[in-house]
Amino acid sequence: MILKQLRVNSGTICELTNCYIVQDENTKEAMVIDPGGEAEKIIEMLDILQAKLKYIYLTHCHGDHIGALIELKDKKGGKILIHRIDAEGLSNKNISLTEYVGMEDINLEPDSIVDDNDTIHIGDIEFSVIHTPGHTSGSSSLYCEQEKLLFSGDTLFYGTWGRTDLPTSSFDDIINSITEKLLKLPDDTIVYPRTWKAYNDKRRKTDL
Template identity: 45%
Template sequence: MKWTQLPLGPLQTNAYVLQNDANEAIIVDPGGDGTAFIEWIKSQSLKPLAILLTHAHFDHIGAVDDVRDEFACPVYIHHQEKDWLSDANKNGSARFMGEQAISIRPADYIIDKEQTLTIGPFSFSVFETPGHSPGSVSYYVEDEVIVFSGDALFAQSIGRTDLPGGNHKQLLDSIHQKLLELPEETIVACGHGPTTTVASEMDGNPFLTGF
């Protein structure tokens, strides 16, 4: 398998595309630029099987309906944010985007607990990692040693917690108890900016080490 990082939308949110040798694909957080993103998917001859959302903030969901409609693939979201997709106040787009506020259709599948999620040949361990938002989840692919962390953990930083539903202590607990418990070589595919590793963040993230 291989994966690709594609910054999309107004905040250049990282979408990720995980694909196998049969060109089947899973899409994580298609945040915007729907037309261009769809053209890229077609140029790679990919067959999307699902859209996984780490959380429902506007900059992570902007191209969801475009991609879902084009490829007839279902959308997954945590139950605590299932009603955020259609609510511009909850997903933040009313505040940050004004007249371009985002409202999309409900998700097709609701994640209600930590679990192993199997979609076709792909398998993910779903970790609840709230703090940045109450329904934030991370998707860990053990065979590829990569975790798609959304806005929980960044390279040398952590997610903001000043938005509705954010909780700083909860976020730190999520990072320490879930993400930093993964093998140190695990790639952390962040929602913004470059990827990092669990080892790098354990050793040098000033928000986690205290210096």
Template identity: 40%
Template sequence: MNIKMAIVTFCLMLFIAGRGECQDIKDKKFKEVTRINNKEGDVIIKGMPVGPIMANCFIIGCEETKLAAVIDPGDEASVILKALADDKLSLQYIINTHGHFDHVGANKKLKEVTGAEILIHSKDAAMLSKLSITAAAFGLRAENSPPPDRELNDGDVISFGKVTLKVIHTPGHTPGGISILTGSHLFSGDTLFAGSIGRTDLPGGDYETLISTIRKKIFSLDEKVVVHPGHGPDTRVGDEKIHNPFVGEGRKSMW
């Protein structure tokens, strides 16, 4: 069992024991991850784990125009909406790094309230209509998502306000997995974690594809790029290139 699978198992155990929601909604808040200062304007990035499997959800906001995008709203739509309202942000895009229910479970509610467009890679788009079924396999519940307003592909650009996001197709965990790059910050979904990688035993997963994806598309980025994964703490490209036990340079010596 890898680190990510252990985290998921632990979270599910807490949920089954009735402690999956240990905080009242009013006490849960998004924390500022970083603030990017560039010549176009300030970009605010906030994040918080949501739902029983604690998938990381991120809000990216343009300080000047107050336009925003949410990456991976897996659950707790009310908390996400409150965070947007607190910062007076207008949600333009709901971006899914892949189609698993723990990353898209709040799509429906967010779209109903804000009218924001749902964006997901074309190869994962069909998964949005099957969320209730896949969640039930884990003993959980999720609402099916509306269909995407736009299907993404490698190299696409998402723009709002002074913010530009680049889409990088990073398959392996799912066929349509993507990572989102803005400046020196990468949102990797369930492709790469701090000290681990995404699981590949679920439908559509492929281990060799995942390893190739990480080495060719993520490890080719600047080593100082900060990686904001779909679960767990942040890391850096350079750290994972050296220390990741599944795909890093030290892998051969460990095995």
């Protein structure tokens, strides 16, 4: 599997955010995870990889995760996937909070919705959807057992967790998602969060 991490400007004031590209080396199929901004940077990397964009996966609907979504889909195709509960946020600015990252309102429908335990295939690589409510009620994470990695969105960061003071957020839910789901993944799992660097399970379990 090819994995690329891009640091993109999502319109937030204080930090860049991570956008990920995963690709099957044999089929060239690819998935973009959380295209928060700078569509041209994402598209350039897809072109370098000669990627066939199959999916654009959104761990949730907030504006700093979808800033490049429209341009990316228009230019490269790919089906938009998001958990069924957060799908409404793609057409509701009060949920997506797009105005806070300087985005114009969008009005999109996902190509497909996903739910807990669904599987997604990129070539021969399989990802499992884990519903991880808390940051939003429809937040989700992607786990790849083959490659021993987790894309945690805004649920789990390096030593902490995502905000729970936003529409549809819940502190109790995010703690439950982390303790009952993410911390129970195998010890050698590498976590790729929305911000900061990737880290391994030892840090995942001891730094919270």
